[in-house]
Amino acid sequence: MILASGPKIPTPFGGIQFPDLETPPLKVPKRPDEKGGKLIKHALGQDLAQVIALVPWVGDFIADTINDMHQREIVSLLGVGEYLKYAEYDKVFPSAVAAVRVSCFKEV
Numbered sequence: 001m002i003l004a005s006g007p008k009i010p011t012p013f014g015g016i017q018f019p020d021l022e023t024p025p026l027k028v029p030k031r032p033d034e035k036g037g038k039l040i041k042h043a044l045g046q047d048l049a050q051v052i053a054l055v056p057w058v059g060d061f062i063a064d065t066i067n068d069m070h071q072r073e074i075v076s077l078l079g080v081g082e083y084l085k086y087a088e089y090d091k092v093f094p095s096a097v098a099a100v101r102v103s104c105f106k107e108v
Contacts, residue, residue, distance in 0.1 A: 005021075029104045046067050078102070
């Protein structure tokens with residue numbers, strides 16, 4: 001999208017045309033396919049397992065088991081390149097947000 005056209009400045013040696021000021025192309029989100037839907041569900045399960053971890057004594061063990069089961073499914077759903085992106089996003093964001101970024105915001 002062009003915000004402003006570049007000005008043309010006359011000089012004794014010829015005119016200088018500056019480039020147009022435009023926004024970079026945007027990544028357009030798309031609806032996740034069946035694999036992306038399963039990925040988001042398992043990532044959401046991982047995030048909700050952290051709530052179970054708040055239960056005294058046994059909550060941590062149950063949450064770790066649920067988290068491991070969902071992680072195994074996420075690894076089986078993603079390819080190597082997609083999983084590396086997911087792991088990078090998962091360090092900063094919750095698992096569900098990382099899954100949405102991997103499955104919906106692909107390169108255009």
